[in-house]
Every structure is written in structure tokens, then in C-alpha cells.
Amino acid sequence: MSRYRNVALFLALAAIWGSAFVAISAGLEYFPPVLFAALRYDVAGAVMLAYAIYVGDRWRPRGRDEWGVVAVGAGLLIAAYHAFLFVGQQHTTAAAAAILVSLSPVLTTGFARALLPSDALSVVGVVGVAIGLVGVAVIARPDPSNLFAADAVGAFLVFCAAASFALGSVLTRRIDSALPIETMEAWSMIGGALVMHAISLALGEPVDPSAWLHPEALGALGYLAIxxxxxxxxxYFDLLEHLGAVEINMVSYVAPVFTAIVGWLYLGEVVDAATVLGFVLIAAGFALVKRRALRDELAAFGRSTSSG
Structure with missing residues (x-):
């Protein structure tokens, strides 16, 4: 029963996070990008903080290390990731953005090994990272004569979003902190929202609340925030307790399938052959980088199946 429960929650999470890219594309018709991301986390941060207060006795960070991990989370996992993603997704399809973001687990391994020279990537691992980057290039399809075309720049910004998230994931794990994950996420969301509001003001993004009252705009914001x-x-927190890190990472490779389906149904977006090829290359790169962990997971699954 537990296995079926985890599978159901895994698919639910992939569907929710996959369809979120479609909600971003829909909402960008009404909101300026960075302000849209900031408003999303104004609401989400308040909800997550209320949850952290409800479930735990440590709802506020203490000391330099705990505030340090919150600062990294706010700056990289929330602000940089979402600012790059929302701006970049103005010029890419939802499916292409989801696939580019799925490079995060590959980049996370690369950053982890770069920051820990004694634990360097093997030759096969380096090849896996390279294949993943080739997948990004296939999706972006930069024109050498016009490298600053909107679609190429958009894909590059989404790649920067994936890199920001990957680097933030590594740095938060390197900081020795006993802060509960719910509390860290809540304060990171609140801090990240404040940073994005500052970026939005610096960019001079227009503030037109009347445009936000459109039902589609409210629906997109509500879906993303709640x-x-x-x-x-x-x-994610629930699955993190029951599944290994490798299995959680696989959400990144199931979510684009839901993005493509919902994007086609709701936005009429069509996934072209180059985007599919890019996805296959990124997934292959992940398989090479995580080949030992995947082999161990498959072996454990085989043992549990045979014993059941």
C-alpha cells in the first residue's frame, strides 16, 4: 500500500510542478515577469510560514548558520531561479522551459563535485554533464549570426534559472544548519519575494493592478502560489521522507510530460522534434551522472518485488 501511495504522490507532484510552467505562461500575459514571481511568493511564503508554525516548534531561524542557509535559499533557490525563469519563459514554450529546468539535477552534481575537488566526477560523469548541455543547445538552437535572438536568450535565461537552483541546492547542503526544512523554505520564500520586489522596482516593471483582476490572471497566480x-x-517534503534523492530527482523528468500535455490542451503549444531530442539528451546525461545510484535503486526495487 505504501508503494502505491508513494507512486500516486509522485505522479501528483510531477503533474502539479509540470502544469506550473503552463500557469506561468498564462500569467505572463497579465503580469510583468519578476513582479509576477514576487507576488507568487508573497502568498506562498505566508502560507508556508503558517504551516511551519503549525507543525514545528522552530518557526524562526537562529544564529548565523541558520540565517545563512535562509539567505542562500532566498537568493538562489527562490529569487534568482524564479526571476530568470519567469523572464526567460516569455520567449520559450512551457514545455521547453520545463525540460531545460530538468537539467538541474545534472548541474547539481557538477557543482557539488566542483566545490569538493576530492570527489571529482569520473570521465563518464563528465560525459553525462556534457550530453546534458548539448541537450540545452539542441532546445535553444542558437543562430550563430544572431545569438541575441529572443528565443535563444529566453532559453539561456531558463538555463541560468536551472543553474541558480542547482548551485543553491549544493550551498544549502554545505551549510551546517539544524533548521527544519519547512522553516527554511518559508523564510526563503519570504526573503526571495522581497528580493524580487526590489529587482522589479529596479527594472521599472509597470504596476497595473487592474490587469491582475482578469480571471485567468488570478487563476494563474493562485495556482502557482497555493x-x-x-x-x-x-x-515534496512527504516524499523526501519515503524516497531517496535519486527518485525525487526523477520528478524533473516526469514533469515535462505533464507540461507538454497541459500546454497543448490549454495554450495550444506544440512540442517540436528538437525539444523532444533535447529532453532525451538531458535525461541521458542524468542517467550517466547518476548511473551508480540508479543501478542501486533498480536493484533494491527488484529485491522488494521478488520478496513481495
């Missing part, structure tokens, strides 16, 4: 952020992270 469903994709608050509910999505609660599902």
Missing part, C-alpha cells in the same frame, strides 16, 4: 508552491512543497 497549489504549485504550498501544496507542491508539502508533497
Amino acid at each position: 497549489v504549485a508552491s504550498a501544496v507542491g512543497f508539502l508533497l
Whole structure:
């Protein structure tokens, strides 16, 4: 029963996070990008903080290390990731953005090994990272005569989002902190929202609340803030307790399937052959980088199946 429960929650999380890219594309018709991301985490941060207060006795960070991990989370996992993603997704399809973001687990391994020279990537691992980057290039398809075309720049910004998230993931794990994950996420969301509001002001993004009252705009914001952020992270925390890190990372490779389906149904976006090829290359790169962990997971699954 537990296995079926985990599978159901895994698919639910992939569907929620996959369809979130479609909600971003829909909402960008009404909100300026960085302000849209900031408003999302104004709401999500408040909800997550209320949850952290409800479930734990440590709802506020203490000391330099705990505030340090919050600062990294706010700056990289929330602000940089979402600012790059929302700006970049103005010029890419939702499916392409989801696939580019799925490079994060590969980049996370690369950053982890770069920051720990004694634990360097093997030759096969380096090849895996390279294949993943080739997948990004296939999706972006930069024109050498016009490298600053909107679609190429958009894909590059989404790649920067994936890199920001990967680096933030590594740095937060390197900081020795006993802060509960719910508390860290809540304060990171609040801090990240404040940083993005500052970026939005610096960019001079227009503030037109009348445009935000459109039902589609409110629906996109509500879905991203409540469903994709608050509910999505609660599902993630639950699965994190029952599944290994490798299995959690696989959400990144199932989510684009839901993105493509919902994007086609709701936005009429069509996934072209180059995007599919890029996805295959990124997934292959992940398989090479995580080949030992994947082999161990498959062996453990085989043992549990045979014993059941």
C-alpha cells in the first residue's frame, strides 16, 4: 500500500510542478515577469510560514548558520531561479522551459563535485554533464549570426534559472544548519519575494493592478502560489521522507510530460522534434551522472518485488 501511495504522490507532484510552467505562461500575459514571481511568493511564503508554525516548534531561524542557509535559499533557490525563469519563459514554450529546468539535477552534481575537488566526477560523469548541455543547445538552437535572438536568450535565461537552483541546492547542503526544512523554505520564500520586489522596482516593471483582476490572471497566480508552491512543497517534503534523492530527482523528468500535455490542451503549444531530442539528451546525461545510484535503486526495487 505504501508503494502505491508513494507512486500516486509522485505522479501528483510531477503533474502539479509540470502544469506550473503552463500557469506561468498564462500569467505572463497579465503580469510583468519578476513582479509576477514576487507576488507568487508573497502568498506562498505566508502560507508556508503558517504551516511551519503549525507543525514545528522552530518557526524562526537562529544564529548565523541558520540565517545563512535562509539567505542562500532566498537568493538562489527562490529569487534568482524564479526571476530568470519567469523572464526567460516569455520567449520559450512551457514545455521547453520545463525540460531545460530538468537539467538541474545534472548541474547539481557538477557543482557539488566542483566545490569538493576530492570527489571529482569520473570521465563518464563528465560525459553525462556534457550530453546534458548539448541537450540545452539542441532546445535553444542558437543562430550563430544572431545569438541575441529572443528565443535563444529566453532559453539561456531558463538555463541560468536551472543553474541558480542547482548551485543553491549544493550551498544549502554545505551549510551546517539544524533548521527544519519547512522553516527554511518559508523564510526563503519570504526573503526571495522581497528580493524580487526590489529587482522589479529596479527594472521599472509597470504596476497595473487592474490587469491582475482578469480571471485567468488570478487563476494563474493562485495556482502557482497555493497549489504549485504550498501544496507542491508539502508533497515534496512527504516524499523526501519515503524516497531517496535519486527518485525525487526523477520528478524533473516526469514533469515535462505533464507540461507538454497541459500546454497543448490549454495554450495550444506544440512540442517540436528538437525539444523532444533535447529532453532525451538531458535525461541521458542524468542517467550517466547518476548511473551508480540508479543501478542501486533498480536493484533494491527488484529485491522488494521478488520478496513481495
